[in-house]
Amino acid sequence: MSRSRLHLALAVCGLAFAVFAAWLIGGWGGPSTVAAVSDVGSVAAGVTAATFAAVTAWRCRGRQRRAWAALTVALTAWFFGDMVWAYYELVLGVGTTPFPSPADAGYLIFPVAACVALVLLPIGTVGQSQPRLLLDGLMVGVSLFVIFWTLGLEAVFHRGDDSLFAFAVSVAYPIADLVLLTVAALILTRARSGQRAVVTVLTLAMGVMAVADGTFVLVNADDDYVSGGLIDVGWAAGLLLLAVAAMLGSRSSHIEFGLARAPSRVAFWLPYVPLPVAIVCIVLSEGSATLVVASMLLVIGVVVRQFLMAEENRRLLATVADQAFRDPLTRLANRALFQDRLGHAVALRLRDGRRVAVLSVDLDDFKLVNDSLGHPAGDALLNAVAERIVGCVRAGDTVARVGGDEFAVLLEDGPDGPLVMAHRIFDAFDDPFPVDGHEVFMRPSVGVAGITDGDADASAETLLKQADQAMYAAKRSQHGGVATFTPDMQLIDQREVDPPTDRDFTTRRSGSAGLQLFAQLRRAIDRGELSVVYQPKFTVSTGLVEGVEALVRWEHPDRGLMMPGDFLPLARQNGLMGALTEAVIDQAARDAGGWRAAGTDVPFAVNLFPPSLTDLELPGRITRILDSGGLSSDCLTVEITEDFLLGNTRRARTVLDMLRASDIRISIDDFGSGYSALSYLRELPIDEVKLDREFIAPMLTDERAEAIVCAMIDLAHRLEMTCVAEGVEDAATAARLTEHGCDIIQGYWCSPPVAASSVLDVAPLWLTAAAGRRADRRPE
Incomplete structure (x- = not known):
């Protein structure tokens, strides 16, 4: 209910109650008119409160719906009682409504159903069951009744000559009201802020109706009750407050109550406060039948309450013990x-x-x-x-x-x-x-x-x-x-x-787009949708293609052709490099098989993800791929970067030895960029060093860079290793490398990466161009 509608409903109900109360207090129209207004107004108040409670129950969910449905039942029962009462007075014309009557059935059902409604409210507490809460209300209510009974209520009830049944009904009113009021007070002490306003109004309503009921019982004991007095105003006020509570409840119908809290000390000890006083009153009394029944109720209530408390404590201890050893999210062991x-x-x-x-x-x-x-x-x-x-x-x-x-x-x-x-x-x-x-x-x-x-x-x-x-x-x-x-x-x-570069990549690719790209890459690897191109490597002395380096590409359906730098970091970060590397080796092996079928054996090189060198099963998997394509192991060169060897020499040495024992060639890629110890060149089974392009590119203008290149070429030759220079972009750099004795060159000046179908067409073109370049360099 919106705030404006709530205010309008409150104003209408308040105005109607004011007119009703003024009419009854003022006695307008005489006793018969006042009685008729009282009967009609009481029925209207009951219908209004029941309607608002029903609407709130319809709008709520879960326990809130059940609570307001129970209150609707309570108010409907009260409405039934008012209808019977009005029928006696307005239709049958009975001056004094008989007591007890069918109306009392509705009036006594009200506190029972209202108690159920109160304990069903999701007040957000732990450590107390609904039956125990009802028992607390019963204990306090009966204890207070015993106290009031011994202090003078007994004398009031025995003034009349009512039957035993009428006496029982009369006694049931204060007991039921005291229990209901106690339960409401206990609920109020436990209610969280989201429900406190509703529970406060409910408790106030129960209190007003309990006072009206108590007054009615006292007055009716002398047969002095007549319709149209202040008692009827009290009942109407209580019904109005219940309607207001229902309006407030409809506004909080969407509230979800999360973490529960334990009840306060006041709520815990409240049931025990009147009990000792009631016991003293019972001991000092003459032992009337009413007190005997009350004593039995108290004993049963205390015993059952203690049993429930022990059972709840056992369950709570089991729950706490379970929570101490369980992960709260997955419920697995912690x-x-x-x-x-x-x-x-x-x-x-x-x-x-x-x-x-x-x-x-x-x-x-x-x-x-x-x-x-x-x-x-x-x-x-x-x-x-x-x-x-x-x-x-x-x-x-x-x-x-x-x-x-x-x-x-x-x-x-x-x-x-x-x-x-x-x-x-x-x-x-x-x-x-x-x-x-x-x-x-x-x-x-x-x-x-x-x-x-x-x-x-x-x-x-x-x-x-x-x-x-x-x-x-x-x-x-x-x-x-x-x-x-x-x-x-x-x-x-x-x-x-986790290498920092990969973390940086994840940051750049954060968001659902990065997650979607990862899923697409996974599917592309599984479905063989990655492509491989090959950049030829040429022997400087002959101009012949010495081999090719396999380079992976990804033809993304939305982004177009993606280069390795766009997706390899994501593959590294998410554990796909192993599958991706094997996919590249498998594709390169199939392409090499095709070149071999065409009459040319073309060795190929594949970059190996450095952490794979800790995998002792890697050499066997690579060998099986080569065998399945009918290729010898010496046609493959695996290129690894030197920086990984710094912290993993022992395990890397084992894997490299296994690769080398299978006749697979080993090349250190980007040699010189990782500042590794030169002892690795002596200790590890290295066949080839590949000079980093950072040294090749500036060697024509930087004498120190050229000196380093010259020294590394000489070092490789002395260790009987092949020296490869990558990143050769012009003829002058190629000529300088030739002068220094570099064995193999690779770069865009020689040939850009080409498809597998064009590899066999590259060598003749390069040989022709190389011959022309050599002729141009001859002295005249």
Whole structure:
């Protein structure tokens, strides 16, 4: 209800009540007219309040709807009572309405249904059930009734000669009103700010009606009640306040109550305050039947309340204990529970020899999702990832969320080995995650660590640390996404996992556009939509094509042709470089097979993503690709940058030795740019050094640059390595390199990158041009 309509409704109701109250107090028209106005006005007030409550119930949802529906039932029952009362007085013309009558059924249903409505209100508290709240109201209400009864109410009730049933109905009114008023007060002490105004008006309404009911019972005990007095004004005022509460409730129907809070100390101890006084009153009384019934109600209420409190405390303790060991977002085990279970598993393993392994799973570039789609989407993705990981493991395995985007899995004595399980989890990420209307592709890095037979001193902390180190190694390799812990992984620094350049790229590509580009790149790799062009490398002494370098391109459906600098950083950052590199090698191998079928063997070179050198399975995969194309291994040269070798010599040496043992040539790309130690040229199986273009471009004008180039060419020859100069853009640079004895040159002056179908056409053209250039340089 809008503010203007609310004000209008309040004004109309207030004006109608003012006229009604003035008519009854002023006695206009005589007793019969006043009685008729009282009956009609009471019916109208009940209809109005019930209508507003019904409208509010229709507009609300959840518990608020149920609460206002219950209040609608209460007001409808009251309206029924008023209708019966008016029927007796206006239709039947009965001067004094019989007591009790069917009207009392409606009036007594009202407090019961109103209590239900109050406890259904979503007041935003914890630690108290609805039955317990009703019991609190019953205890306080009965206790107050006992106190009032012994202080004089008993004498009032026994003045008349009513039947036992009439006496019971009379007693039911104050008890029901006291219980209702107590429940309203308890609800008010617990209500949060969003509902406090509504509950305050409801409590005030219940108080006004309770006073009117109590006055009616006292007056009716002497058969002195007549319609049209202040008691009727009180009932109408209470109904008006209930209508106002319904209006206010309709305005807060959209409010969602979040975190709950515990009830106050006043609310906790309030049920016990009148109880001792009531017990004293019962002990000092003469033991009337009414007090006996009240005593039984109090005993039952206290016993049931204590039982409910004990049960609630048990549930709360169980909930708190569960929350202490559960991740609040995914409901998986948290780090504390995982470490506890891992410790038990290690202890059992040392006792009975069962297998224990830990998988550490980290989402690659999860921050991209948070930055582009928002944290709610990131939370939804984490939940989806948790469900997918849980779906990959057995019911008895422990899956935990141990960090923001980090998960851990504890495997004990399963039929499948931990490496099989790790690959199963990794493969589960092949399908996209539907998040916020987007298909999000996410790649994990999975580290595997287990306790071997020789690890007698293995501990839970060590095993978890080893799994993390293996995960960081997998993140570095970016190939396959799964790595098993080996001792040399301890040398890998976590800070080396994410190169700054890639982070910068992510910042540039942040937003949903970057996320969409990543998904498109993933599909392009999977569907073989990337293309490969080849830049020839020429032997200086003969002018013949010595080989080609494979360069990847992406024909994007919307952006057009994209160069490597536009998408390779995104591939590195999101774990696609392994798949992309294999796709390039596979395409180059197929093209080389085509050249071979045409009668020419053309060696080709492929840039290898440096972290792949930590992958011991890399040489085998490359060899299988070459074998499937019928190519010998010596037709391939893998180019690596020297800067990666600085911190990973031991593991890189192992992989390089395996590549070299397969007759695959090794080339250091951009040699001289990484300032690496010269000892690497002696220690590592290097066949070729490729001089960085930063030294080649200025050598005609910078004597120091030319001296460095000359020294590096001489060094390569002394180490029996081939020297390649890239970035040759003019004839003068080519001539100077020839004078210094460079073996191979590459650049746009020789030939730009060409398609596979044009590779065999390049050599004759270059030979002809080279011959003409050599003729031009001959002395006259």
